[in-house]
Structure formats: C-alpha cells, structure tokens
Amino acid sequence: MFYPGFYFDPTYIILIPAVIIAFWAQMKVDSTYKKYRSVRTINGNTGSEIARNILDSAGLFDVRLERVSTHLGDHYDPTSKVVRLSPEVYDGATIAAAGIAAHECGHAIQHQTSYKPLVLRTQIAPVVNIGSQLSMILFMIGIFFGSPMLARFGIIFFGAAVLYQLVTLPVEFNASTRALSILKTRGFLYGDEIKGAQNVLDAAAMTYVAATLMAISQLIRLIALNNRYNDN
Template identity: 45%
Template sequence: MFFGADPLYLLLVMPALALAGWAQTRIVTAYREGSRYRASSGVTGAQAAEMVMREGGVQGVTIEPVAGQLTDHYDPSHKVLRLSSGNFQEDSLAAVGVAAHEAGHAIQDATHYPLLVVRNLMVPLAGLGSNASMMLLIGGVALQWPALMYIAIGLFSLAVLFQVVNLPVEFNASRRARTMLQQSGLISPEEDVVVGKVLNAAAMTYVAATLTGVSQLVYFLIRSGAVGRGSRDDDRTA
C-alpha cells in the first residue's frame, strides 16, 4: 500500500495538501481584492519595480512583461525582472505590491543576501531532486529495493531543503518591498494594509508547499524503513 490509498499518507500528507489548496484560493482572492484598488501614487507595477530597485541601489536590471497571471519572477542569471502583463501595466495595489516584491529579490541579489545566494546555488540540485526522485522511488517500491528508495529520498530531500531555504528569502523580499514602497511614498499606510494582504497570502503558498514537502519526506522515510525491514526479514528467512 503506497501513496494516496495508504492511511499513513492520508494522515501525514493530506492535511498539508489541504492547506496548500486553501493557500492557493487565498492568494487568488487577495490578489483579486487588491486589483480593485488603484494606488494613490498612480504608478504601474513596472514603474513601482523600477523605483524600488533604484531606491535599493540596483543597476543593470531590465523589466519585461511576461504572459500569464501571477507569473511574476526575478531571474538573477539574466538580471531580468519579469512581470505578468497585468501587473506590468496596471496601477492597482496588487500589481504594485507584487512588482515591489520581485524588486525586493533584485535588491537581495545586488546586495548578495546570503540565503538568496544559497538558494540560487541549490536550484540545479533541487530541480534534479524534484524530477528524478519520484520515478526512482516508485521503482524502488515496485522492485522492493531499499537502496534505490534511499537514493530517491536523498534526491527528494534536496528539493525539500530548497523549499526550506526559500521561505526566509520570500519573507525578506516582501518585507523589503513594503518598507520601500512606504518610504518612497508609492503607497500610504492605509494602502499598505491591502498590499500586505496580497503578499502575506502569497507567502502562505510557500509555507504550504514547504509543509507538504516535509510531510512527504517523513512519509517516504517511514515507508522506506518498512520496506528495508521487510527485505532484511526475507533475506534471513531465505
């Protein structure tokens, strides 16, 4: 018995998955609400990102629109801040908040924020762990081969560790964004309440993803131990 049909999986992982679903709903709701309010400064998301980066001493970073919704991200390898088309051109509090958050990542990069440096170094390993671990894990279960399962769990641990490191990076970027938006006069204290709701909701998606990863890792460790004990028992019986 493994994964969804396993009572242990339901006990350990399903609560985290439920939290992830709730967090995703919350970010959509908060973003939709924040999109109804225009920033009193009248700046668009792209303009807000540019001003926040300038205040943070960032140079040489371009700002580009990208297709999709909430596809906003900062690319440290190419020094490009990409904003979803709505956030790029709109002057809503949601757009300004999200854009400033990504500008916060650019400031982290420019100032060599230690945890961002660690996160960037972990990206290739985390990608490998996320992509390869499940296939190896299923193979290890099917073949009753504990060694293969331990390799898979080791790789999956890299993806979970990446999520753990990423949490403070995201919270720090949001804190920088809200502080600099107020200091530069782009939003008022009253508007910061709305921006805070959007960024806090976004942060919860990272928290939920991390809890999901940790709970899955605990489940895999427990189940791999059971498989390992079963294999040893079979060897002694033989």
C-alpha cells in the same frame, strides 16, 4: 514483497493536513489578489514605474523589466537579471500591482547584496532540479525491485527538494519586508494602502509555506513507506 498502490495506502493520511492548507492558501491568494487588483493607488504609479524607480534607486540600472503574458507569473530571474511582471502588475496602478512589483524588486536587491539564503538557494537549484526528477523514480524502482539503496537515494534527492523549499521561505519573507518598507518610505503607498499590500504579500507567502509543508509531509511519507518495506 510490499507493492504500494495495489491497496489503500494509509500513509496518504500524512498528506491530508498539508493538502488542506495548500488548498486554503491558494484560495486566500486568489481572493486577496482579486480584491486589491481593483483598488487603485493614490499616486497612480503603475507596477512597472514603481519597479523601475526602485531598481534605479538601488543602483540596479542593469536589471531589465519585462512584461510577460503569464497570469501571476511575476518573478525575478537572477541569471538574466530581469524582473518579469504580468500584464496586470506591469500596467496596473493598483495596490496589488505595487506590492508584487516591489516584492520582485526586493529579490533583485537581495541578489545585489548577496543575501545568504538567496545565494544558497541559487547554488543548490541545479542539484534540486535534477534530484526532484529522479527522486520518485529511484524510490519506486527501489521499492518494486527490492533495492533499499535506490529507495534511500530517492529519499535523499527528495530531501534536497525539501531543503530548497525551506530556504525559499526566508527569501520570500525578506523580499516582502523590503518591499513594504520601500513602498512606505518612498511614498508609493499611503495609510491603508500599505496594509492592503501587506495582505497581498502575506497571502502569497502562505502558498510557499503550504508548499513547504507539503514537501515535508511527502518526505515523511516516503520514509514511512521505506521503513515498512524494510520491515517486511
């Protein structure tokens, strides 16, 4: 019988490119954010002021702003209709703060307009949350106890998590496109400031690309392990 983990597993090689890309993406987002969080904008609006302006202009008066303590914990919560911003973004009058605040408001506008990828991601989120917790458990039980069906269920559940990552990409790219357009047309940023905000958002987007590649690589690895088990 095939027992993974008792010897070097060559399928780990599948993950190496994705791990390298993920490491590079994290370094890129950290360095880019560090650079532009110290560059103040010409108009001096804070991230919270920009966010409130964008939301009100879109008619989203019911969407609240919250200041959270988590570093880079900025996000939009569609369930509670809350844009949560970290202290450096909420209080900062920097290029990084402007870009991130506008990006999260972009998600709120997506929610308002029923942007299809966001709707799909929201719909599959509960299944993905359960499946991501069960996938590896089912897969390992299936492998160790000789149950191909359980292993396949584990792969299917993990596949749902991969789908979630794939759907996340257009959601994030679209929110950034909306953010940059708003920052430019509303006069929140000028000239090179727009390019700086784009650099911040592009670097952040790469972390989602890296996460997607990692998920796809892991799915391929699980399929390879299952096929090898079935051949033995």
